[in-house]
Amino acid sequence: MIPSPLPPDFIPFNRPHLAGPELEYIRQAVAAGKLSGNGLFTQLCQHFFEQHYGIPKVLLTTSGTDALEMAALLLNLEPGDEVIVPSYTFTSTANAFVLRGARIVFADSGPDHPNLDVAQLETLITPRTRAIVPVHYGGQPCDMIALLALARRYNLWVVEDAAQAIEARFQDRPLGTFGHLAAFSFHETKNLSAGEGGMLAVNDPELAARAEIIWEKGTNRAAFARGEAARYEWVDVGSSFLPSELNAAYLWAQVEARDIIQEQRKRHWETYAAALAPLAAAGAFGLLPVSPDDSQPNWHLFALVCKSEPERDALLEFLRQRHILAVFHYLPLHRSPYYASQHDGRLLPHADRFGRTLLRLPLYHDLQPEQQNRVIEAVRTFYETR
Ligand SMILES: Cc1ncc(COP(=O)(O)O)c(C=O)c1O
Known part of the structure; x- marks a missing residue:
């Protein structure tokens, strides 16, 4: 057995799920x-x-x-x-x-x-x-x-x-x-x-x-x-x-097992959305993804769009100290070390903003209710104490 280097109460960002067979x-x-x-x-x-x-x-x-x-x-x-x-x-x-x-x-x-x-x-x-x-x-x-x-x-x-x-x-x-x-x-x-x-x-x-x-x-x-x-x-x-x-x-x-997997992700997603909607409505952050009326989402990720990069980074650190691994996502490619010099120089303000402010919360099949509550409570505490 490969030993886990993580503390026992650690909530990872993702954990592979075994459907069974x-x-x-x-x-x-x-x-x-x-x-x-x-x-x-x-x-x-x-x-x-x-x-x-x-x-x-x-x-x-x-x-x-x-x-x-x-x-x-x-x-x-x-x-x-x-x-x-x-x-x-x-x-x-x-x-x-x-x-x-x-x-x-x-x-x-x-x-x-x-x-x-x-x-x-x-x-x-x-x-x-x-x-x-x-x-x-x-x-x-x-x-x-x-x-x-x-x-x-x-x-x-x-x-x-x-x-x-x-x-x-x-x-x-x-x-x-x-x-x-x-x-x-x-x-x-x-x-x-x-x-x-x-x-x-x-x-x-x-x-x-x-x-x-x-x-x-x-x-x-x-x-x-x-x-x-x-x-x-x-x-x-x-x-x-x-x-x-x-x-x-x-x-x-x-x-x-796709239907069971999708149902479970949906449950997790809706739990986050219901618990964090009041904070979002009060303007603390935006929620992603949004689902236009003519679309059906797949519950792949649950993301907050914070108001600033320092606030996003502070929340990441706040969660990490509580043994919760939330993560940012892409760094816009037009600014990447490999391609920035070949970009035509146009400003891409929205891509930049998502690069600076987006944060993804743990969302995986075997996330337990008490773990998800810990994540939700930690996010609430962060915003209540700011
Ligand atoms: C938008 C997007 N495109 C392509 C890929 C590459 O997929 P893979 O990791 O299977 O190579 C990823 C991976 O996460 C992705 O998020």
Whole structure:
């Protein structure tokens, strides 16, 4: 047993949840004698998501990052092509396209949510623009109707970064089914997890055959395995994007338990929201994500938007001293040590503000009521004593 370095009363930010059959499914994968990718559990997961969401082709990947990198390869970007990405996001959203030589044009967040501001998007489009990559932060949808209309008008690719958006919907349609492509994450912190893992949703059927080749190191091995090719060989570029069956077996147990997992997250989310709403109404902080009427959230995270960076940092420290791990989130990429010098200098005040003031509270399946009460009481005490 690996010893935990944490004090016994410590409330972590996240704790992986075992739905139940994970270890049994891993045992079955071992017994089946196939541990490399594209075995039974991989196919179970892929077929499930294809049916459940109505996606023409789903490919499991070793991470959400890999799914984004596959998407970038599929778009055949050339050096100097521009890709519009929110600044308030994880590095992988931009990095996947930088690896292909693209120039990133950063979009600001909306005034009241961290997603890219669709109202400002058209001003960022130039003759070099090839793609828009909306991120559904915390499962809160971007306005995909307005975004797709713009993309169609300018003939642009849309790659949804749905890393945090599994099971969330916009106008009764699952997030990750709007763009030509979408990347999901099954990282340990996500609602459904494989430890590390991801999937690429190929919503444009014309990209499906090549996606499978890129997935399998640039070979037609998947077609060969189905008996559709006499031998498999190198037919395109690609890499090793498919996960081991061990990860897929673990993930399948989580996929089966998705309704229970989502219900529990919803309960935790609503408990926080009900307890902290009076403070929010009194103006102490904002609450995220907000769910527009035409969307269905996925309860991925619960965040406070504090009034200032010193106040946010003081609250983080106040909670840490009480053995509660709350965390900030992204540092806007237009200010990152790697890309700041390549940013065009536009001010992105809303992305900056979320970078300085957002704080996420612990939210995970096995969070106990007394632990959640401790978090709530600590937040209340912090604001009552200020
Ligand atoms: C918005 C966003 N995109 C991409 C990723 C990358 O996913 P992964 O960690 O599975 O590579 C993350 C990870 O948390 C994310 O939050």
